Amino acid sequence: VKNIQAPSREDQLLDWLQGQLSGAGQQLLGDDAAVLRLEGEWAISLDSQIEGVHFPADLAPSIVARRLLAVSLSDLAAMGALPRYAFLALNSPSSFDHKEFFRAFLEACGGYQLVLGGGDLATSASLCTTLTVVGARRGRHRWLLRGGARVGDRLWVGGTLGESAAGRLLIAAGARWDGESRPELPARFSRSPEASSAAARAVIRHLAPRPQLQLGRWLAQQPSGGVLDISDGLSLDLSRLCRESGVGAQVERRRLPLPRGFRSLCDELGRQPTQLALSGGEDYVLLFSLPVDQEPPPELGCFAIGATCAARELSLRSGNRIEPLLARGWDHLAARGGAGPGNPEA
C-alpha cells in the first residue's frame, strides 16, 4: 500500500493502469525506464498515428488504440517477428478518455500476447500517439527483409488492395464508425446495396486493419524472398522492395486483387479501382516475393500479382500492353490537404 497519495492526475491514472495490468506489465511500469531481459536478436519498430493525418478528429479512443496497435504490429509481421513488448507515447487533449483508450489497448495487447512495457503521457492540442514495438524471432525462423527478392521470383500480396483507401475517402466525405455497429455512410451516398455493403466494409477495413502476423510467421519459415508491408501504396512499397533487392518488377493489372463490390464503390467515389489498388495505401497486407516453385498455403488468402525481373524498373502489364508503373502513394513528407504531388488524393 502506498500511503502517500498519488500526487497528480498522471499518477492517479498510472495507479489505475497498474491495477489493470497483470504480471509482467505491472513489473515494468512505474520507473524511469522498463528493464527487460532480452537474449538474442530483436526487431524494434515504431509508428505514429496522428489525429487529422492518419485518422479523423472524432474517432473513438478505443478505435484509435486498436488501430495504433495494428499498424505497428504490421511492421513486426513484415519482419516475421513475434510481438513481445510495446511502449506507448500518448499525447492528447485534456478531455481525452484515457480509460477507454487503455481498456481497448490492453485488451488488444492481450490478444496479441504483447506486454505494455512503458509509456509517456502528455497533454497536447490534438491527439498524437506513437507506439514502439519489440518483437522476437522464433527458433530457426529468419528475419524478413526488403532486400530478399531475387530475379524471377513471383510477387504476392496478402490480401485485397485499395479498400482501406476507399474507406479513407468515405470517412473524409463524412462516414463514421463507432467500432461496433454498421458504419454510417455519407448522407449523399447511393443506396445501391452492393456499393453500400462494400462501403461499410471499406470504412471498417480502414479503421480496423489486421496485421498479418500469421502470414509473417509462415514466410519466416521459407528460405528466401523479400517482404514488406504495404502502408504507403502497392506501387510505392514495391519500388522500395525492388530498390533494396536490386531487381525490377512487373505487375499484371488483371491480377490485382480487388475487394467484393469494389468497382461499384469506386464508381460512387469517382475513382479508378486500379489507381486505388496501386497507390491508395494503408492496405496493411504483406507484399512479398517467393521463388516460383513456392506458394503460400491457400488459407492465408494471398494473391500472385506479378514477378520480379532483372531490368530495374517497374511496369504494369494489361493484356499485351506494358506501361511504366509509377511509384505513387502516400508520401509522409508531402504537404497535406491534397496538395502533395506524391499523394493519391492530389
Add this chain to the structure above:
Amino acid sequence: VKNIQAPSREDQLLDWLQGQLSGAGQQLLGDDAAVLRLEGEWAISLDSQIEGVHFPADLAPSIVARRLLAVSLSDLAAMGALPRYAFLALNSPSSFDHKEFFRAFLEACGGYQLVLGGGDLATSASLCTTLTVVGARRGRHRWLLRGGARVGDRLWVGGTLGESAAGRLLIAAGARWDGESRPELPARFSRSPEASSAAARAVIRHLAPRPQLQLGRWLAQQPSGGVLDISDGLSLDLSRLCRESGVGAQVERRRLPLPRGFRSLCDELGRQPTQLALSGGEDYVLLFSLPVDQEPPPELGCFAIGATCAARELSLRSGNRIEPLLARGWDHLAARGGAGPGNPEA
C-alpha cells in the same frame, strides 16, 4: 547503387540520412524494423516533446533535436544505464527543416555514443516528437530504481533547482535563443547585470538540459539508494520516490540549491525562488538517496537537501518550523494554459 529512384520525399530524405550515418546505424535503417542483437538486461524508455507544450513553436530544429535527446537520456541516467540505441518518431509540418534537425541530432548522438536505430516520419500540423531510447547495464552495476530509498537515507540532488522553470517563464514572456549566441531577453526585462546574466543562463538551462549520465553511472556502482530524475518538480518527484520506497522525507529549505543570481531573477519574474525550486520542474537533475555514510564525489556537483524518514509524509523544514510539503509540479494530464491546478503556473 539503387537504380530505381527514391520514389517520395520521404525516401529521398532517408537516402540522405543513410549517407550521414556510419556503420551500425546504416545497417539498422531502411527495413520495416531494426534488428538488434541484445544480450542480458536492457532499459527502455520514451519521451515526447511537443511544440507549444514542451517548447515554443519557433524553436530552431537543432535545439529541438538536442533537447529531445537530453530529456530522453535523463531517464537512462536515472536508471544508471549506458545509452545504446534511439528510435525517433518525427511528426512535423511540411515546412520543417529535417536536415537541420538530423544534423544536430546525429552529432549529439555521436557524443553520447548512441546509435539511431530507426524511426517514423509523418507530416502533422505542429511538431510532435517522440524518442525511444535503449540503454545497457555495465558489468556489475545495478539498475537505479525509485523504490531503493531506505529510512534514514540522506536525500541529494544532482544540481541546482528552479532554473529551468525560470527559463520557461522567460521564454513564455518572449525570450529567445538561437542555440549559439547569448539569449535575447524579453523587451521589458530589467537590465540589472546580475538578473540578466541569470536570465540568460536560465533560458539556456531550459532549452539545453544535460542528462546526468556520469552521476547515474557513479550511483549504479553504489550498493543502495533510490533514484529518479526531476522532470516534473522536486516535490512531485520526491513524492514518487517516497511512494515507491515506502518512506517519507523531510527537505530543508535552506539547503535547496539555487542557481547564482536566482533571487534577483525571481524578483524580476515576480516568483518565489523556493516555490520554483520545489515545483518548477524540468530540472533534469537526479534526485537520489544514499545511506548517511556515503557521499557522491565533489566533482559531480551534488547537494544534500534533507533525509528520508519512517513517517510516510513529506515535510519542509525552515529553521525550527516544519510544514507539510505539498507534492506540486508539472502534471502531464492537467489542462494546459495555466488552468491546471496541478501546474505551478496556475
